[in-house]
Amino acid sequence: MAATRKKQLECDVLFEHQDLLALTLAHPQPRKQPQSRTLKDGTRLTLIDSGILAIEPLRPGDSDIVLSCGVHGNETAPIELVNDLVNAIISGELVCRQRLLVQLGNTEAMVKGTRGVQENMNRLFSGAHARGESNPEKARAALLEQTVRDFYNQSGRKRFHYDLHTAIRDSQREKFAVYPYRPGRAWSIEQIRFLAGCGVETILLSHSPTTTYSYYSSNEFGADAFTVELGKVYPFGQNEMSRFEACRKQLSRLIAAQPLEYPPLAQSVVFDVCQVVNKHHEGFRFSFDDAQANFSEYPPGTLLAQDGDTEVRVGAVAESIVFPNAKVALGQRALLTVVPTAIDDRFE
Ligand SMILES: [Zn+2]
Incomplete structure (x- = not known):
């Protein structure tokens, strides 16, 4: 009761x-x-x-x-x-x-x-x-x-x-x-x-x-x-x-x-997700400051992160960083990079 x-x-x-x-x-x-x-x-x-x-x-x-x-x-x-x-x-x-x-x-x-x-x-x-x-x-x-x-x-x-x-x-x-x-x-x-x-x-x-x-x-x-x-x-x-x-x-x-x-x-401004960077090594670190804002843009070739022996670099066009987090568990996403894109025939 x-x-x-x-x-x-x-x-x-x-x-x-x-x-x-x-x-x-x-x-x-x-x-x-x-x-x-x-x-x-x-x-x-x-x-x-x-x-x-x-x-x-x-x-x-x-x-x-x-x-x-x-x-x-x-x-x-x-x-x-x-x-x-x-x-x-x-x-x-x-x-x-x-x-x-x-x-x-x-x-x-x-x-x-x-x-x-x-x-x-x-x-x-x-x-x-x-x-x-x-x-x-x-x-x-x-x-x-x-x-x-x-x-x-x-x-x-x-x-x-x-x-x-x-x-x-x-x-x-x-x-x-x-x-x-x-x-x-x-x-x-x-x-x-x-x-x-x-x-x-x-x-x-x-x-x-x-x-x-x-x-x-x-x-x-x-x-x-x-x-x-x-x-x-x-x-x-x-x-x-x-x-x-x-x-x-x-x-x-x-x-x-x-x-x-x-x-x-x-x-509206639309971006394509370019790189999905997962963390594979405990020593994973970014080459930019930890307090860097989302959507900070880096020129082609810039070193973004070091993950074991792997270098994560910006590709042929400038990329912006989103959700950087070096503290994620192994195997999880530590960073996205994005590039501006057009609203084209992929949209309806
Ligand atoms: Zn959330």
Whole structure:
């Protein structure tokens, strides 16, 4: 009886005090069973598990939208942004007219204020969580995947997944998105303009499979999916939320099935991912300063990194660095390089 009462209280924190984030930080561990409530307008909210909430209007529009954040637990701005959207829906300020799945990713890392606990969760998707010894992060990645799979349960509907992040380092381009490899499918001009409407005007086209979350939804379910970098990491409460206003408004329009903001295509800058540099030796080091900003550009032939006996150099044209991190585990990606590209017949 007492346990039932306690569970009811936890649920009420969300539905009456209207805060998914507070509830998740107080109870980051797996929940025993889903709990549902219905809003006055008939919208059904189902707390599927800790930090995982499905919002289903009585008569949804044509889109199934996944918004994930906190896959890296210390990337707080997107978590606060998504939580604000959920609060607005619960309070009735924002009317949800599409099926929506919200996920606060790495709950344990969020509580600790760290990027991960044992590993980088954004390398655990497309089944990578099943390799090697199990741990709470792998279990969580499997759960996130499963809830996305359950959510995309009807064919013929539009599928979107925006996996929201902030970067560890400064960036010459504050906001950017990685567009996962999608063999056989053209890149979407509409999506590039949609992201520009979120304030994300730089797009990186990926050309190889990976174990990131956005690639999972793109590859397995044909979703328009992106890893979206919205700025720099700060602790909870220290984000200047005005910097995310364009994104919040555009996502609100998407959820509410209202006309979207589509800036002219010329506003966006697109890069091809050129080199994916994985670390193979413990002594891996960059030849540039550790604090170098994302999108710093280097001329042809420049030595970028030394990995054992292998030298990583810029090729025949100038390349810019993105996500350099010499501290990754062996076998993981230590650097991407990108080169500007045109919006050509690969797009439609
Ligand atoms: Zn991240």
